Amino acid sequence: MHNAVLFPLLATGALFCPSVARAGQQAAEKPPRTITVTGEGKVKVRPDTASVSAGVVTEADTARAALDKNTERMLQVMGGLLEAGIAQDDLQTSQFSVSPVYSRPPRNPSGPRVDPKIIGYRVSNTVTAIVRDLERVGSVLDKVVTLGANSVGGPSFFLDEPRPRLDEARKQAVADALRKAELLSAAAGVKLGEILTLREGRGYEPQPEMMRSKAMEMSSSAVPIAAGTQQLRATVTLVIAID
Structure with a gap:
């Protein structure tokens, strides 16, 4: 009699064991509590390099004639860039085209x-030059126009080797993110744990600021140019466990 009662109880207990195990497993797999913060770092730099584009656009009755005129003037422009101290490796053709010119019929x-x-x-030929001495940017622009360039663009200023300064911005970004995490965790009454993930995003932002001393040092005959300053910007996002 006792055995008959005990067996159903054991069977019932066996039916409940899997659900208890699943509940324990779900509790063990519960994701940790976390806090997500974003930090930002900025470093102001003075650019040390510039790029300028110099092009020649010519027109003639035939494509051959337009090309011959263009080639003659473009050789003078490229020769002038080399004479101005631009290295051969810093010259690159960035655009070339030959296209028909159409008449414009009267509206009726x-x-x-x-x-x-x-x-x-119409023939268009453009070369891009890297100017590594910013003191020469204005005189380079003046020279290419004098030699026949009639389509000039730039200058675009940048830092030739930004990585060391960008690393400074990265360190600032991580420090800023950790500062925010400590502030928020203290306000919420929780403790910070280990960093679970760290993701970086960065940007490069021009900062318009006139370099007046540079402008005054330029020759009065050169095109006035102000290189200004720029900002190297880094951002990081941290996911940190909290207790």
Whole structure:
């Protein structure tokens, strides 16, 4: 009699064991509590390099004639860049095109439609130069225009080797994120644990600030140029466990 009662109880207990095990497993797999913070670091730098583009655009009745005119003037422009101290490795053709030039028929809504006709050809050739001495940027621009460039762009200023200064911004970003985490955890009454993930994102932002001393040092005959300053910006996101 006792055995008959005991067996159902054991069977019932066996039915409940898997659910208890699953509950324990779910409790063990419960994700840790975390806090997510983002830090930012900024370092102001003075650019030491510039890029400028110098192009020649010519037109003629035939593509051959337009190309010949363009080549003659472009050789003078490129030669002038080399004479100005630009290294051969710092010169690169960035654009070249040959395209037809079409006539513009007069507008006459009530008259017959007149299709545009090819009346000539246009050749465009552009070279990009890296100027590693910022004192020469203005004189380089002046020289290429004097030698026949009629499509000039830039300058764009940048730091030739930004990694050491960018590392400074990264360190500032991590310190800023940890500072925020300590502040928030103290306010919430929790303790910080280990860093679970660290993700970086960075940006490069121009900062308009005139370099007046540089502008005054330039020759009065050169194109006035102000390189200004720029900011190297780094951001990091930390996910930290909390107790």
